[in-house]
Amino acid sequence: MSYERSNIRKLAAYVPGEQPKVSKLIKLNTNENPYPPVPAVMKAIADVQGDHLRRYPSPTAQGFREAAARVHHVEPEQVIATNGSDELLRLVMTVYCEPSGMRTNQPGGIGVTNPTYSLYSVLADIQDTPEIVVDLDDDYGMPSDLSDRWNAAGCKLGFIVNPHAPSGRFYELHEIRKVAEKFDGVLIVDEAYVDFAEHDALELVRQQPDGLGLENVLVTRTLSKGYSLAGLRFGYGIGSHKIIAALDKARDSYNTDILSQAAATTAIEARDAVAESWEKVILERDRMRDELEKRGYKVFPSAANFLLTVPPKGRVGAAKIYQSLADKGIYVRYFTHDNMCDKLRITVGTPEQNDALYNALDQIK
Ligand SMILES: *Cc1c(COP(=O)(O)O)cnc(C)c1O
Numbered sequence: 292m293s294y295e296r297s298n299i300r301k302l303a304a305y306v307p308g309e310q311p312k313v314s315k316l317i318k319l320n321t322n323e324n325p326y327p328p329v330p331a332v333m334k335a336i337a338d339v340q341g342d343h344l345r346r347y348p349s350p351t352a353q354g355f356r357e358a359a360a361r362v363h364h365v366e367p368e369q370v371i372a373t374n375g376s377d378e379l380l381r382l383v384m385t386v387y388c389e390p391s392g393m394r395t396n397q398p399g400g401i402g403v404t405n406p407t408y409s410l411y412s413v414l415a416d417i418q419d420t421p422e423i424v425v426d427l428d429d430d431y432g433m434p435s436d437l438s439d440r441w442n443a444a445g446c447k448l449g450f451i452v453n454p455h456a457p458s459g460r461f462y463e464l465h466e467i468r469k470v471a472e473k474f475d476g477v478l479i480v481d482e483a484y485v486d487f488a489e490h491d492a493l494e495l496v497r498q499q500p501d502g503l504g505l506e507n508v509l510v511t512r513t514l515s516k517g518y519s520l521a522g523l524r525f526g527y528g529i530g531s532h533k534i535i536a537a538l539d540k541a542r543d544s545y546n547t548d549i550l551s552q553a554a555a556t557t558a559i560e561a562r563d564a565v566a567e568s569w570e571k572v573i574l575e576r577d578r579m580r581d582e583l584e585k586r587g588y589k590v591f592p593s594a595a596n597f598l599l600t601v602p603p604k605g606r607v608g609a610a611k612i613y614q615s616l617a618d619k620g621i622y623v624r625y626f627t628h629d630n631m632c633d634k635l636r637i638t639v640g641t642p643e644q645n646d647a648l649y650n651a652l653d654q655i656k
Contacts, residue, residue, distance in 0.1 A: 298392070298419040305413040308624055317647055319638040320622040322456075322484070322597050324519040326568040326641070328558065332520070335557035339550055348549045351539065355547075355556045359527060362559055363493055364501060371535050372547050372555070376483060376513040376526025379538075381414050383509065383528075386541050387447040387477055388420035397421045398445025402474075404433065406457060406631060408481060411450050431458040431591070433466060438473035449474050452481040454488050457626065457636045459593025467492050471508050477534060480510045484595035486517025486569050487576070496530050506531045516596060518558045518565055525555040572596050576639045582649050597624075597638045607655055609635050615655045621648055 293300060308321035352372035360367040373379040389399025400421030403411050415422045423444040425437055433451070434440075441449045451470065453462045471478045480492045492510055494502045509530035515521035525547065528538065547555075558565065579598055580590045587603035602609055613625035613635060624636040639645065 296419070298416060302416050303413070305410050309622060311622065315620060317621040317640065317644045319640050319644065319648065320624040320636075321521075322516055322595070322638045323521050324516060324568055324572065324596065325639070325644060326519055326571065328519040328554075329561050329564050331561045331564070332518075332554050332558050335553045336550055339553050343549050343553075346549075348545055348547065348552055350545055352547045352552045352555070355527070355552055355559070358556045358559050359529070362562055363529060365493070365497055365529055366532075368532050369496065369529055369535055370527055371530075371538050371542070372525070372527045372552070373542065374526070374546050374551075375515065375524040376481070376511045376528075377410060378524075378542075378546060379511050379526050379528050380410060380479070380481075381417070382538055382542055383448060383477070383479060384414050384418040384420065386537050388415070388418050389447070390419040391421060392419050396444075399447050400444070402437075402441030402444065402446035402449040402476070404437070404451070406431075406628075407450060408452050408456050408483075427455075431455055431460040433462065433470065438470050438475075442473070442475050446474075447476045449476055449478045450481060451478065452483065453492065454484045454594040456481075456484065456595065457597075457624075457631070458591050458599045459484075459595040459597060460591065461488055461490075461594035464490060464492060464494060468495060468503070468505075471495060471505055474507065476507065478508050480508060482510055483513050483516055484597075485512070486566075487573060487596045488594035493529060504531070506533055509534050514555055514558055517569060519568065520554065520558060523551050523554055525551045572639050575642060575645055578642075579637070579639055579645055579648075582645070586649075586652060597636055599634055599636050601634050609633050612652070612655055616648070616651055619651045619654075621651050623648075 355372050356367040356370040359370045388401060391397040391399055401415050402423045405424045405426045412422055423441060423446055425440050467480060482491055485491045495505045495508045496510055498504045509528050511528045513526040583590050583600050589601040591599045602612055609625060613623060616623055
């Protein structure tokens with residue numbers, strides 16, 4: 292006998308990138324920052340006293356909210372902190388999507404693009420809400436009728452990743468603005484990789500006169516990638532007062548803990564120091580593009596800390612390269628689904644790690 296809901300019984304769970312236990316391994320598969328967190332963050336964690344842990348944390352992570360509001364020029368009431376941005380993505384579905392038990396043809400679901408971050412679809416299945424998928428073009432550009440199609444299907448939420456995952460493509464502010472203004476639901480702009488890009492979409496959510504003050508946009512951020520804190524589990528969202536208040540009602544009472552609040556607040560206040568690692572990653576990203584192109588690989592333009600690449604045709608295929616690299620202790624990401632199975636997604640590592648990658652590629656015949 293099993294007692295779970297039927298959608299959970301049928302659920303194909305999210306498949307995270309591998310986290311092998313071997314320590315000498317070169318991990319270029321899950322888009323972590325290759326550099327350690329800044330020392331101030333480690334000190335903030337060490338400074339937490341037993342007495343702090345004895346008490347409950349601030350339910351809203353108020354100190355973090357205020358720090359993030361200062362850094363991003365928004366109001367603290369426009370910020371919500373979560374246990375990784377994955378928790379925030381789940382929370383928006385709880386708050387906005389109808390658990391209708393139908394995969395499609397029912398209003399109240401989510402609109403996504405294909406391809407996109409694969410977790411959205413899993414979260415929709417958990418919520419048992421419909422999902423409408425709109426294909427991106429061959430260069431991962433958004434079709435001009437994206438919002439219309441989401442609207443026609445009655446989507447309550449739309450998801451754009453910018454820079455886009457898994458391609459790295461950057462969408463300009465005016466493109467996202469157009470989607471938001473035409474969409475009759477809440478648009479999630481997932482900026483997990485924005486630290487490696489030149490611009491962000493916060494202007495859409497900032498109050499007038501500094502911004503456009505759009506009521507239906509939520510920008511999501513994470514400290515996992517840019518801030519080298521994937522193990523900490525801290526993310527946040529920035530949106531209108533209305534969206535944040537709705538999300539705040541439905542989150543777990545104490546969804547972020549004392550240790551992560553201390554580390555995250557220090558991290559975001561140290562943004563300028565952290566940004567030095569972003570500069571290094573960006574330089575290496577450009578070098579990796581050159582090195583791959585030299586070897587005949589097609590490389591998609593990327594504003595993120597990874598490159599999506601197609602190995603030269605008629606030679607060793609992507610699946611085989613992935614396996615050969617893994618055998619040499621270098622992990623990159625290979626996706627089996629249709630349009631991705633001829634490609635590899637490679638996280639930008641340190642110069643030494645990247646050199647090891649190029650050497651390994653040269654040995655694969
Ligand atoms: C990594 C990633 C996230 C999740 O970040 P966490 O804060 O670690 O949960 C969200 N969206 C995209 C597109 C990502 O790549």
